[in-house]
Amino acid sequence: MKVNYLIVGAGLTGLTFANLLAQNENNKILIIEKRHHIGGNAYDSYNANHILIHNYGPHIFHTNNQTVWDYLSQFTEWCDYQHRVLSFVDGQFIPMPITLETINQLYNTNFSQFEMVDFIESQKESVVPIKSSEDVALNNAGRDIYEKFFMNYTTKQWGVVPSELDPAVISRIPFRFNRDTRYFTDRYQGIPKAGYTKMCEQMIDRPNIKVMLNTDYKEVRDAIDYDKMIYTGPIDYFYDHQFGKLKYRSVRFEMEDHDCESFQKSAVVNYPNDYDFTRITEYKKITGQQGRKTTIMKEFPCDGEEPFYPFPTKEWQELYLLYKAKADAEKNVIFAGRLAEYRYYNMDAVVDQAMRFFEMRFL
Structure with a gap:
């Protein structure tokens, strides 16, 4: 040919x-x-x-x-x-990424934008020199936010604790000092x-x-x-x-069908601290389809032959x-x-x- x-x-x-x-x-x-x-x-x-x-x-x-x-x-x-994402933390479904709404819901506060800035500054830990992803998170967000949202999620995602991961993995933790809970702002x-x-x-x-x-x-x-x-x-x-062989992180997917119109509050819910999976996606909430049944997908990061993440x-x-x-x-x-x-x-x-x-x- x-x-x-x-x-x-x-x-x-x-x-x-x-x-x-x-x-x-x-x-x-x-x-x-x-x-x-x-x-x-x-x-x-x-x-x-x-x-x-x-x-x-x-x-x-x-x-x-x-x-x-x-x-x-x-x-x-x-x-x-x-796209909107919730994260299941402390028994609550909290908006991600971290916004003013996230902080106020998590800590039961009523901060203004400026008060949130002061709060995040008060949480940060000075880590010098920065050698790991954990150091980045502590330096940018402090221990409580790191442990609630990032520590266990990152460990599940990569199979390695953040203290053993290169700083580039969590190169920064972005904050939005407003009430925009969209996952993307493009x-x-x-x-x-x-x-x-x-x-x-x-x-x-x-x-x-x-x-x-x-x-x-x-x-x-x-x-x-x-x-x-x-x-x-x-x-x-x-x-x-x-x-x-180069190392990749793979993902195992589990589909479930449910006899209900809606399974969860948003299209994607992250589970940083509970269960072995990292998140659940309900596809009807992405496609806008209607019907009496719904399908969800659970994601289990793993070491596998299918290369997903370098x-x-x-x-x-x-x-x-x-x-x-x-x-x-x-x-x-x-x-x-x-x-x-x-x-x-x-x-x-x-x-x-x-x-x-x-x-x-x-x-």
Whole structure:
């Protein structure tokens, strides 16, 4: 098979590259994806109750980048959605991130904005030098807020206590000194009206794009003649783990159906201190669907084969740099995206990055 571009991975990075390259009708593009679907972790599907679920956890699109918003709007209409999250702390469902409403509800106070500033300052502990994520939290927020909201959640998320994690993991704890309880404050926010999968299908609905699912690219690459490869998979896998396997944190998902119209007060509820899971998502509250039944998803962070979160510590970053040095020397391979760059990206960032790469390398 002869193609101009072989794209490994059908997540948003690979699909954006494919769409942009396909605008030149002379380009032949092949996408190879090991999963049974396109869309990467943004993949969504309807379950037995006809509820649209996000199979890999909640994905809320938000950005301040109008170029990215306008680009994706070619492929979907948007449902207006303002994401709100509650955290179950001290027997209460308290808004997150930390706002004036959070502090007043947690401590049964009636602080003004200025009084909240004074209160947070009074809670902080001076830690010098800062060596860990725990130090960052204590220095920025104080022990009580750290222990109620962050200590156990971070431990569940990474499987390591914050005192053993690099400061970058909790690089800062943001506070909003107002009553805005939205999780995101970006200018553009929404959910694709027909779902992420439909949006992704529209991105590659071109005759010069072919897709091969359920396929490891290494099984077929010798049979494909290509001019350039765009690789969005794990960078260590590309090099057969030559320097060792990079560490990722994975997530196990448990779905539950319930015979009720509403299970919880908000789309997402965090459980920093209770249970083994970190959060519960109720998808009807994201999609706006109606019905007598509802579906929830519990998330259990774990060490597993499915790579979700690059492990953000110095040790693993140094190992990644060994692979990056080899990748930088490649002549006809572009490494792009979360797994290929061993870096966590929001959805808008991977689309923006692919668009920038395209402008630099192909225009």
